[in-house]
Amino acid sequence: MLSGVRKRQFYSYHYLSMSNDNKSPKILVFSTDKISDPGIDQAGLRKIHYSPSVYVINMPCSSGVKPRWILHALEKGFDGVFIAADGHECSYSSSCPERTNDIILESQKLMTEKNINPKRIRMAALCSVCAEPFANHMENFSKILAGLEE
Amino acid sequence: MRQRIGVYICHCGGNISDYVDVEELSKMFHKEDGVVVSKDVMFVCADSNQKAMVEDIQKHNLDAIVVASCSPKLHLHTFRGVAGRAGLNPNNYVQVNIREQCSWPHSDRPREATVKAAGLIRAGINRVAFSEALDNIEIEVKKAAMVIGAGVSGMKAAIDLARSGNEVYLVEKDYFVGGRIAQKEKLFTSGQSGKEIVRKLYEEIKTYKNVTVFTGATIEKVTGSLGSFNIEVKVKPRYINGKIDKQTVKRAMDDCQVYADDEFNLGLSKRKAIYKNYPEALPDVPVVDVEALKDHPDYLEKYKAVINLNEKEETIALLVGSVLVTTGFDNYEPKEGEFGYKNIPNVITLPQLNRLMELSPEKLVYNGKEIKSVAFIYCVGSRQKKGENKYCSRHCCTSTIYTALQLKSKYGKIQNYHLYRDIRTYGKQEILYEQASKQGDLFFKYEEKEMPTVEMNGKGISLKVKDYLTAKKEMEIAPDLVVLVTGMVARADASHISELFKIPIGNDKFFNEIHPKLKPVETVIKGVYIGGTCQGPKNVSEAVQSSLAGASKITALLKSGTVMGDPVVARVNADICTWCGKCAEVCDYTAIREIVNEAGKHIAGVNKGVCTGCGICAPVCPVNAIEVAKYTDNEIEAMIDGFAADVEIKEKEASTVTEEKEDVVAAHMKEYPQIWKDILATIETDKKTIPEVVETLKIAPEMVTYHLMTMNKYGVVTPAGTNEKEEYYYYKIK
Numbered sequence: 001m002l003s004g005v006r007k008r009q010f011y012s013y014h015y016l017s018m019s020n021d022n023k024s025p026k027i028l029v030f031s032t033d034k035i036s037d038p039g040i041d042q043a044g045l046r047k048i049h050y051s052p053s054v055y056v057i058n059m060p061c062s063s064g065v066k067p068r069w070i071l072h073a074l075e076k077g078f079d080g081v082f083i084a085a086d087g088h089e090c091s092y093s094s095s096c097p098e099r100t101n102d103i104i105l106e107s108q109k110l111m112t113e114k115n116i117n118p119k120r121i122r123m124a125a126l127c128s129v130c131a132e133p134f135a136n137h138m139e140n141f142s143k144i145l146a147g148l149e150e
Numbered sequence: 151m152r153q154r155i156g157v158y159i160c161h162c163g164g165n166i167s168d169y170v171d172v173e174e175l176s177k178m179f180h181k182e183d184g185v186v187v188s189k190d191v192m193f194v195c196a197d198s199n200q201k202a203m204v205e206d207i208q209k210h211n212l213d214a215i216v217v218a219s220c221s222p223k224l225h226l227h228t229f230r231g232v233a234g235r236a237g238l239n240p241n242n243y244v245q246v247n248i249r250e251q252c253s254w255p256h257s258d259r260p261r262e263a264t265v266k267a268a269g270l271i272r273a274g275i276n277r278v279a280f281s282e283a284l285d286n287i288e289i290e291v292k293k294a295a296m297v298i299g300a301g302v303s304g305m306k307a308a309i310d311l312a313r314s315g316n317e318v319y320l321v322e323k324d325y326f327v328g329g330r331i332a333q334k335e336k337l338f339t340s341g342q343s344g345k346e347i348v349r350k351l352y353e354e355i356k357t358y359k360n361v362t363v364f365t366g367a368t369i370e371k372v373t374g375s376l377g378s379f380n381i382e383v384k385v386k387p388r389y390i391n392g393k394i395d396k397q398t399v400k401r402a403m404d405d406c407q408v409y410a411d412d413e414f415n416l417g418l419s420k421r422k423a424i425y426k427n428y429p430e431a432l433p434d435v436p437v438v439d440v441e442a443l444k445d446h447p448d449y450l451e452k453y454k455a456v457i458n459l460n461e462k463e464e465t466i467a468l469l470v471g472s473v474l475v476t477t478g479f480d481n482y483e484p485k486e487g488e489f490g491y492k493n494i495p496n497v498i499t500l501p502q503l504n505r506l507m508e509l510s511p512e513k514l515v516y517n518g519k520e521i522k523s524v525a526f527i528y529c530v531g532s533r534q535k536k537g538e539n540k541y542c543s544r545h546c547c548t549s550t551i552y553t554a555l556q557l558k559s560k561y562g563k564i565q566n567y568h569l570y571r572d573i574r575t576y577g578k579q580e581i582l583y584e585q586a587s588k589q590g591d592l593f594f595k596y597e598e599k600e601m602p603t604v605e606m607n608g609k610g611i612s613l614k615v616k617d618y619l620t621a622k623k624e625m626e627i628a629p630d631l632v633v634l635v636t637g638m639v640a641r642a643d644a645s646h647i648s649e650l651f652k653i654p655i656g657n658d659k660f661f662n663e664i665h666p667k668l669k670p671v672e673t674v675i676k677g678v679y680i681g682g683t684c685q686g687p688k689n690v691s692e693a694v695q696s697s698l699a700g701a702s703k704i705t706a707l708l709k710s711g712t713v714m715g716d717p718v719v720a721r722v723n724a725d726i727c728t729w730c731g732k733c734a735e736v737c738d739y740t741a742i743r744e745i746v747n748e749a750g751k752h753i754a755g756v757n758k759g760v761c762t763g764c765g766i767c768a769p770v771c772p773v774n775a776i777e778v779a780k781y782t783d784n785e786i787e788a789m790i791d792g793f794a795a796d797v798e799i800k801e802k803e804a805s806t807v808t809e810e811k812e813d814v815v816a817a818h819m820k821e822y823p824q825i826w827k828d829i830l831a832t833i834e835t836d837k838k839t840i841p842e843v844v845e846t847l848k849i850a851p852e853m854v855t856y857h858l859m860t861m862n863k864y865g866v867v868t869p870a871g872t873n874e875k876e877e878y879y880y881y882k883i884k
Contacts, residue, residue, distance in 0.1 A: 044252075052266045057790075065769065094737065102770075
């Protein structure tokens with residue numbers, strides 16, 4: 001724990017040294033309670049850094065993410081949506097990977113209709129200790145999103 | 151909509167507040183719509199804060215709370231408890247993870263971490279505003295249980311369940327109870343015979359009127375869920391006239407000269423067409439092998455009073471609240487040619503040797519020749535790096551060495567050779583290993599990459615092994631009998647039970663528990679438990695331990711007559727739903743079916759007891775008529791809006807050392823409990839040890855110790871060296 005004094009100096013140093021406008025793309029992640037969210041927690045626990053413009057909503061299962069939520073996020077200013085799925089490890093349903101894939105396809109259809117680049121949605125299976133893979137996924141996706149021209 | 155929300159933001163003793171400006175955030179959310187209380191707290195999980203939260207909820211009449219601290223995996227239940235104690239519905243609470251998913255991964259960028267934390271907390275506030283006061287679902291539970299498989303695990307569990315006053319149905323696929331244990335002549339450590347244990351258990355079962363045993367019975371159909379499983383059991387006929395006396399039945403058995411393969415003795419002998427697995431097998435009624443007798447009309451005619459060919463199989467519907475699956479294992483069957491199995495005479499498996507020993511009371515004879523030496527090859531069908539069975543079968547090292555000891559004690563001069571990879575006679579079983587060495591058994595260690603070979607030469611069996619104990623020197627043994635120590639595999643018919651009950655199967659094909667340590671007998675299917683070797687290799691004691699654990703779980707479940715289910719389940723908007731069946735199609739749990747509501751409309755109906763709340767049904771609905779509680783469009787979209795909203799964080803200026811020094815303790819003084827204030831007052835000017843503080847304040851030493859330690863943990867005080875005798879630490883204000 002930093003003492004009060006060091007804390008204030010720490011803030012001041014960083015606040016002054018950083019620019020105000022954070023340009024890294026804003027990403028919404030849908031994680032799963034039992035598997036991928038613990039994996040994302042793990043990245044934090046191990047202080048593995050990824051972009052602070054990544055926001056996570058945890059769900060019971062990735063097959064329950066609705067395409068309208070994905071559209072809503074993209075329309076509200078998110079640059080991309082990432083589904084951190086359980087893949088074949090899903091404890092709910094063996095058809096989870098296919099169902100989640102269907103959700104991505106349906107979302108991409110809706111996105112194309114609204115002139116949103118379908119590359120703005122991505123999915124990968126993430127395990128409960130996949131700390132580095134998560135950080136890597138975020139870095140790669142950020143790069144892809146930053147390079148998109150529409 | 152919740153409009154009186156309390157927001158609690160945790161410093162986590164610096165884990166959060168070192169990087170996220172929690173004080174600024176608590177001020178910011180104080181102005182948020184609907185927020186009545188907004189506080190930043192050193193440790194939200196501390197008892198003192200939990201009490202303060204309960205007071206806040208009651209005093210300010212809060213209708214929802216948001217706690218921004220660590221991962222919900224840690225303290226979700228803590229704060230649900232706080233809400234509950236304050237009279238608030240636990241579902242009107244949202245946990246926001248600003249530690250594992252904010253302050254820690256973004257410790258390199260504190261300003262952005264603060265901006266992100268603001269977004270996360272705002273999303274939490276937005277979500278809790280839409281939260282509903284959901285009540286747990288009450289599910290009625292039928293006070294009856296089914297145990298599937300009447301081996302030692304199942305029988306023991308059935309007795310336990312019956313003793314607790316439950317109606318028990320014990321269903322066994324074979325015509326006789328006892329399972330694999332009945333095939334063992336003697337068992338370590340008690341030295342009892344397997345048959346004796348089976349007899350005792352069966353006799354005990356018979357003393358309970360609330361146990362019904364079905365033999366020759368299989369499960370045909372399962373519907374329903376936790377609390378009320380409707381199970382159809384098919385009972386095959388024995389074709390024995392139940393009214394006829396035992397003497398006549400025995401005469402029919404003695405007179406029968408038609409034989410068939412004897413599965414119980416693993417092909418070592420033939421059994422009669424009217425048979426029992428072994429003479430004392432229970433229930434004490436033989437079975438007629440109609441297939442074997444079909445070409446013997448004379449015999450059938452002679453004993454038509456005994457044999458009733460008109461007996462039909464029966465399907466019985468049973469209603470139970472919970473199910474324990476103890477279906478056991480199969481012995482690994484070596485492939486043809488594996489160590490000469492089936493190609494070379496005198497190559498048998500360990501279970502076969504166990505049967506052979508029981509069938510040979512005086513001399514051990516196989517294929518007409520007396521056996522003077524036996525070579526055991528361990529790990530056949532287990533620990534296969536390239537094969538399917540990666541696991542160790544756990545019981546076989548002990549079983550083999552115990553068998554080797556029995557061979558010597560029963561038949562005198564027999565030389566045993568053990569070709570092993572590693573000896574795993576763990577726990578109390580280790581003494582057997584020592585005994586075997588002392589009696590002169592020879593041990594050779596082989597590795598999987600250089601397997602022993604079994605061949606025939608002119609004289610008999612030639613067994614070659616590269617012995618890793620003698621510098622990989624090739625040894626040649628000429629045993630009379632080669633015994634393959636085969637492991638356990640999942641039952642061939644496990645998939646049938648798995649499909650009926652939807653029990654997940656692991657890569658090893660055994661049934662999967664939820665968690666090997668924390669939920670070792672529970673399955674993901676509510677109300678369905680697993681015990682014994684159907685969940686993986688175990689010895690008899692371990693198998694019984696796990697089945698009894700399952701029985702205790704079931705007893706606890708059935709005791710109250712109702713159970714409370716999680717309210718996070720799917721629900722249908724009857725106004726919109728037009729029943730297309732898409733939701734039911736994707737549901738793995740058959741929780742959804744077509745119903746007709748009060749208005750006569752055909753809609754999707756959700757069985758709340760079965761629904762797991764996975765949400766797979768929600769995205770497939772073409773008219774958006776189905777949703778999962780707590781994951782509604784309102785809640786999720788409000789969260790997204792919260793993330794997306796602009797956040798302005800004021801820049802802080804560097805402050806002076808003196809200014810900060812003063813406010814560390816002073817700033818929080820009013821939040822501290824009185825005892826802290828008293829202790830701090832005693833050490834304000836001068837450092838003190840615990841006994842000195844006790845002396846000054848005249849309070850119990852354990853109170854001082856507890857509170858000083860707590861303050862030390864929270865960073866309010868700090869140790870300042872030890873006293874002269876180095877007995878006690880001095881403490882001072884940090």
